[in-house]
Each structure stands twice: as C-alpha cells, then as structure tokens.
Amino acid sequence: MVNPFIRNHQYNLIKKQTGLLEHACNTVSDRKVIDAVRYSAQSKIMEALPDTNDLQKQVLEKISTLNTPGEFQHYLSSLVPYMAEFAPLTESQVKKLFPKIKKLKVPELAEIDYRYMTYLGWIDIATNKLFIVYHLNGQIVGVVGKYTPANKKSYCCLCNRHEEVAFCVVTTKSKPANASPDYYKAIGKYVCLNSETCNKNITDVTALEKFIQDVE
Template identity: 50%
Template sequence: MCEPFIRGYQYNMIKNQADYVLHTLRTVGDPKVVAGVRSSAQAKVAELFPDIKDERISMLESVSELKTGEDLQKYVQALEPYLVAFPPITDQQIRKLFPKNKKLKLPDLAQVDFRYVSYLSWVDIATNKMFIVYHKDGAFVGVEGRFTETNKKSYCFVCNRYEKLALFSAITRKRPANSSPDYYKSVGNYVCMDGHTCNKNVTDIASLERFLASVLD
C-alpha cells in the first residue's frame, strides 16, 4: 500500500462527488446528463491531486464508475487507509501555543479521530473563548478568540455549509508602523458551533488559512 496522501478536507470533497454521482444516477433519466456528472466528478477528484500519476489516480477516478450504494461504500472505505491524519499533538504542545492563557482548558485528545481532522478546535464556555490549532509548513499554529453564539444558522466561513454558527473574533498580531501601545484590531468571522461537524463538512481549507494569516502574519 502507498503512503497516506489524502487530507481530511480532500476526503470530504471526494465523498461529496461520490454522493452526487449516485444521487444523479437515482434521480435523472437522461444518460447524457448522468455521463456528464460522472465525467465532472472524475475531473474534480483528479484536480485535488495534480501531482499524482501512478495507480492511485485510477483508484480515485473510479468515482465515475459507481452504480450502487454498495459501490459507494466500498469506494469510500478503500480510501480510508490513505488518509493523512492531523499530526500528533500533546497537551504540552498545545499549552505552548497559548502561553498567556495560564488556565487553558484543553481538549480531550483521546476522543478525537485525527484521520478526519483538518483543524483542531474547542470552546471554553466558562470564558467564552474558542481555540483553533492548525498545522502548516511543518509547525503548529494556534489562535484564540472570543466565541459568541448567534442563535442562528447560516454559512460557515470554513466549510461553507449551512449550520448553527458562532462569531469567532481574534485580535490580530499585525500592528501599523508608529501605532500606539493601546492599538489593537479584531478579526472576526462566523464559524460552525460544532468543530466536529465543521471538519466533516470542510472541502477546501483555503478560507481558514486566509483567516489564520490575517491574525498571525
């Protein structure tokens, strides 16, 4: 078996395309439309891995050949051994990401299936704070911010799915030249209340990376 190469958000995207193929097959009678959807799904999955040219691409592109729910289940299960898990992280490493937070509430890492995690997040209800940990360029980065429930559903900026949202706002580290010592700027966006749900939904990590860059860089 090849080394794992499918990240969590890519896996979600592939599953979405597989579901769409099967849904079209069940609901559309026009063979040309079905063929178009099959071809589109195959292309979108291949686009996720532009550098892969070996037998793995054949496995991925077989999304266009699905005909039954059993086919879909077997296809998805065949991908799971190739999932790239979120890198192992310890409580101590997390604490180092948030050195100013002396009473940091830690997530229960034992309950997390890191194969399906694109980013790690948790909420401390006592302090109304949300914490995000992400791994990029070989290192972990952490952002903490205010967590405000909105009591409404809309589209999450990370996964772009219609879910229950909270406003997550963090103070950016960027400071204009000659700014006063009291200067600060808050960067906010609406994110899923449930990080587990968000990780199951996310198919493109670019929006999260842009947000983290706006806070950290």
C-alpha cells in the same frame, strides 16, 4: 503499496462528489446526463488532489466505474486507509500555543481520530473563548478569539456550510511599524460552534488558512 495521501477536507470533497454522482445514477434516466455528472465529479476530485502519482490516481479514478449503491459505499470505504492523519498533538504542544491562557482546558487528545480532522477546534464556555489549532506551512499555529453564539444557523466562513454558528472576534498579533502602544486590530467571522461538524463539512482549506494568516 499506496501511502496515505488524502487529507480530511479532500476526503470530504470526494464524499460530496460521490454523493452527487450516486444521486444522479439513482434518479436520472438520461445516460448523457449521468456521464456528464460522472465526468464533473472525477474532474473536481483530481483538481483537489493535483499532486497524485499514477498509483494514487488509479485509486481515485475508480469513481468512473461506479453505478450501484454498494459500489459507491465500497469506493468511499476503500479510500479510508489512504487518509493522511492531521499530525497528532500533545497537551504540552497545545498549551505552548496559548501561553497567556492560564488553566487552559485542552480536549481529550487521545480520543481523537486524527484522520477526520482538518483543524483542532474547541470552545471554553466559562471564558467565552474559541480555540483553533492548525498545521500551517510546517508549523503548528494557534488562534484564540472571543465568541458569541448567533443562536441561529448561518454560513460558516471556514466550511461554507449552513450550520449553528458563533461570531468569533480575534485580535491580530501583528502591528504596523509606527503603531501606538494601544493599537489593536480585530477580525470577526462566523464559524461553526461545533468544530467536529465543521471538520466533517470542510472541503477546502483556503478560507481557513487565510483567516489564520490574517490574524497572525
């Protein structure tokens, strides 16, 4: 039996590479070109999951045998049972991350499918605040920032996709040793207004983790 080992962002990458290969199979007649796309897709998937064991590799490498639309769909569906959940959160856990926020409005956590989540994100329209909760190095961390809707599409710094974004400004928690009492540093980034969309797009957590580490 193969235990869950594919995180949401990795599944998104697999889905993207599978889509590229399916498109090539449907539109390209040159077998060498298709084989090159197939090799590239398989290589990128294996690079994204470097710590897989032999059984897990066998599950992923089935992409090398796909040709028809039905086979591609079955491949993606067959991977869902191997998706590892974002560790479920309780309301009290989330509230402890933001002790300065009174009357914090927490999303309906029981309604979330944690398999399809890389981070928990939501906005509070009343206070113009954007919240992010993530598991980093074995700990739950929370980030809160002021957001301003951009009223246009641009590239999200977290998922690197062209979506409706907001400019989010976060005040860093750390201060230099000799900093004055009124010292503060803020970091601003464009992020998806809709975290559900962002979670469907994200294929790499490098930018997300760097953003969190920069403001911690």
